[in-house]
Amino acid sequence: MYKNKIMFLSIVLTFSLLTACGTSNNTAADDNHTAGHVATQNDSNAAEHSGHATTKQTESHLQASFSFDTNQTKANEETTLTIQINDHDGQPVNNFELNHEKLLHLIMVNEDLSYFNHIHPEFVGDGKFTINTTFPVGGEYKLFADFIPSGGSSTTLSERIQVEGKEKIPVAITADKKLVTEVDGKEITLSLSGTKPNEEVTLTFNIVDANSKHGIDNLEQYLGAVGHVVILSADAEQYIHVHPLDEKSTGPIAEFATSFPTSGTYKLWGQFQQDGEVFTVPFVVDVK
Known part of the structure; x- marks a missing residue:
């Protein structure tokens, strides 16, 4: 191994x-x-x-x-x-x-x-x-x-x-029922323009304060852009790295254009920065 x-x-x-x-x-x-x-x-x-x-x-x-x-x-x-x-x-x-x-x-x-x-x-x-x-x-x-x-x-x-070491029990990778999650006091909603393979898809992240629900518009440049997205198929055989449509955006909306090569379940991680701290937002989606 x-x-x-x-x-x-x-x-x-x-x-x-x-x-x-x-x-x-x-x-x-x-x-x-x-x-x-x-x-x-x-x-x-x-x-x-x-x-x-x-x-x-x-x-x-x-x-x-x-x-x-x-x-x-x-x-x-x-x-x-x-x-x-x-x-x-x-x-x-x-x-x-x-x-x-x-x-x-x-x-x-x-x-x-x-x-x-x-x-x-x-x-x-x-x-x-x-x-x-x-x-x-x-x-x-x-x-x-x-x-x-x-x-x-x-x-x-x-x-x-x-x-080497004690292993955790694997958890099945299943699509999220709702594409809304909270990370570090921020509520992030993800929407996709489509979920079919081999078609251009726009990923839209809407980032708001979890308490006030006010849009967060002071995102900072992280590695030269407002954010980055890494996508992997459930078996980690398909790797996709996506950059934003508007790299100079500061939020609360961040859009990314990509395409899923095959049908199946994918996990994606959006990464953004505010006040010098990077936060990562995970979602799981089905493509079919």
């Missing part, structure tokens, strides 16, 4: 063009264009994407490995994670472009998607990014490294890992 070994990935690259990356768990938090991207993940693969409204598959020439500084990664113990990015010849990739203020966005989720973490490893050279992190419980996790190599397109590489 991937116990802390450097795992080089064989990559399948999906070009997906969609209109469309704080630290958090399930109840907290991580271009003047609206392009998002979707990656079909089969434990080890990549996605590159740009433009609009066409899809093309091709073989990637990038590889990634995820490794830890200990023989066993244990729950609630800090560990150093290293992400190594190499080209098809096994040579380190050393040139990356800023992608919403960061060189690499790392998304980490557990098996039932109840844990979500969006953090930013530091580039240390020789193709390596490192960060100290912890995992709350034992079990299986999936890691997504989201970056842009210089001269290339947005790329997502992923791997599943196993963390």
Whole structure:
């Protein structure tokens, strides 16, 4: 089960063009264009994407490995994670472009998607990014490294890992009956313009004060935009990262345009910032 070994990935690259990356768990938090991207993940693969409204598959020439500084990664113990990015010849990739203020966005989720973490490893050279992190419980996790190599397109590489320790009982991932939730004193309502696969969908977040119900209009720029949305299918095989239609908006409305590649259940996390604090808003929807 991937116990802390450097795992080089064989990559399948999906070009997906969609209109469309704080630290958090399930109840907290991580271009003047609206392009998002979707990656079909089969434990080890990549996605590159740009433009609009066409899809093309091709073989990637990038590889990634995820490794830890200990023989066993244990729950609630800090560990150093290293992400190594190499080209098809096994040579380190050393040139990356800023992608919403960061060189690499790392998304980490557990098996039932109840844990979500969006953090930013530091580039240390020789193709390596490192960060100290912890995992709350034992079990299986999936890691997504989201970056842009210089001269290339947005790329997502992923791997599943196993963390030692007591595991939680997985909870079934089911669609929310009402797309309304409260986080950090804020009430957030989500509406979707449609729920069919392969059709453009607008995600609209309405953010108000939970007590007064007054709209919150002082949202701050977070990673260069009013917000970011990460979407995963229930099996974590489909990864979508969406940017807002109006990046300079300050609320209470934040809109995002995307498309769901297949029917099924998806969990999404909207991330926003107010008064210097990032808050993450989770929802689960059915697409059919």
